[in-house]
Amino acid sequence: MDDSFPTDGNPVIQTMQVSELKLDPQNPRLPEELLGQDEPTLLAWLEESETLEELASSMLANGFFAHEPLVVRATDGGAPYVVVEGNRRFATLSILLQLPAAQDGDLHFDFEVEPTDSQLERLRSVPCLVVNHADDVRKFLGFRHIGGLKTWKPEAKARYLETEVDAVAAEGRPSPFKEVGKRVGTNALGVRGPYVALKVLRVAREELGLGDLAAAVLRDRFGVWNRLLNSSEVRDFIGLGDALDYVSVQQSLTELNSENLRRVLTDLLPAEGARLAVLQDSRDATRYGRVIASEVARTTLAAHGDLDLAYQLVDSQTFKKRAWDLTRSVEILTQNIDSFDIGPEEVAIAGSLLTAARNLNAVAGSRLDEAD
Structure with a gap:
């Protein structure tokens, strides 16, 4: 990730315990009806909508990708830190490590082979880019997304x-x-x-x-x-x-x-x-x-x-052109009648077409009489 987005200070990358982090309830990526919801609810939505299981398998096999740290911001009291970028990855970690929000929501991945203790242990701490100011967060999100x-x-x-x-x-x-x-x-x-x-x-x-x-x-x-x-x-x-x-x-x-x-x-x-x-x-x-x-x-x-x-009623074509196009369409349909299965319903539709054509002819004729 490019860490050179505009900030008032110098962002610092440091290793943090996943247990010190929490989801951002105001993440703009969330559907509006989920803004402000509790962490188990947000985690359940991410698990359902973001295909986290594939990401979880990748993390277990390869570890956490250090070149793309989570972006976090300290709360007023310090820990826990709010994840402002990387909620999908953090949600995956939360479920893998069975953090309290995942346990409260009864969320887990169904693997054919359960993760080993060593696989999980190397995911308990991850690199995080610590951003100190809310203004920096907004600038970063706009720059990136x-x-x-x-x-x-x-x-x-x-x-x-x-x-x-x-x-x-x-x-x-x-x-x-x-x-x-x-x-x-x-x-x-x-x-x-x-x-x-x-x-x-x-x-x-x-x-x-x-x-x-x-x-x-x-x-x-x-x-x-x-x-x-x-x-x-x-x-x-x-x-x-x-x-x-x-x-x-x-x-x-x-x-x-x-x-x-x-x-x-x-x-x-x-x-x-x-x-x-x-x-x-x-x-x-x-x-x-x-x-x-x-x-x-x-x-x-x-x-x-x-x-x-x-x-069709606002198309720029003239009446003459549109009527002629319809006529040709009916002629082509008639010429190819043998390629269709014809039953009572098709005959009834053809009858409706005949009635519509007669009505059009009558209305056009009356307009001509009025013009005369």
């Missing part, structure tokens, strides 16, 4: 950036987005986007009564949600607008349209009994924005839950 090589998931990044931006703004310094961007190796836009996306979800949860929706999007679809807010149509639809500076962003958060926001958040999640959401992929964000900006397309999307179908 926002613009560096070991990036966090979008939701964890956003929570870190939120803390940093709000801290800069609270100190009265200008251009918080730009300043934090410089710290983490990005620009103001790279900070403002995830910051705003997270803040909108917080307002939805805490002020607009959309708690369950906001929590689910934050947990499961934050990357797509962040990308979706790049769409000016979506921002306008939810009342967010195009605020650029910190003060304007805070004002825009007070002007959100609750019902429209509910609509967009709902489209990001599978409906009850459905396998997929209306908006399945961030690559569809542009098309979704165009649909949501059109009342007729929005209505179609709400009725059918089909983004492709709704998008």
Whole structure:
């Protein structure tokens, strides 16, 4: 690990007993609902979600990798030290060594061959990079995980950036987005986007009564949600607008349209009994924005839950081109009818297609008569 991240002092690497360490309950990488939880709960989540058993096998075979120490910070009373970087490795050690939190959570690894005493003994003390100041911790995390090589998931990044931006703004310094961007190796836009996306979800949860929706999007679809807010149509639809500076962003958060926001958040999640959401992929964000900006397309999307179908209503193709494409599709289907199994259901669908075509012909004819 590169130990040259910016600090006010000189970080020191020293060997520490694993029993002197504890998990960080405010680790930005944790899901938001786990922040502040007790150590057995955090350890259980890490064991379930982070595939620790493979890491445990590696540690037993090779020992702890000295070139990548844990990063720890002393608490006010000294020991125990809080692990601010390397919680996955520390969680693995905790379970292997059966520290109290692992015993309280009844957590253990199921190895075919139990570890030997000597294998465990050499893991009881590990190299740690001791950081003395909270400011140094924040700088390190931003340097390493926002613009560096070991990036966090979008939701964890956003929570870190939120803390940093709000801290800069609270100190009265200008251009918080730009300043934090410089710290983490990005620009103001790279900070403002995830910051705003997270803040909108917080307002939805805490002020607009959309708690369950906001929590689910934050947990499961934050990357797509962040990308979706790049769409000016979506921002306008939810009342967010195009605020650029910190003060304007805070004002825009007070002007959100609750019902429209509910609509967009709902489209990001599978409906009850459905396998997929209306908006399945961030690559569809542009098309979704165009649909949501059109009342007729929005209505179609709400009725059918089909983004492709709704998008046809705002596609730039002319009626003539679209109708001709549909005609050719039916002709090709007819020519290849022998390659399909045809039963009563298929005949009924063909009948529905015939009815729809007759209705289209009648409506087009009436429009022509009106024009005359």
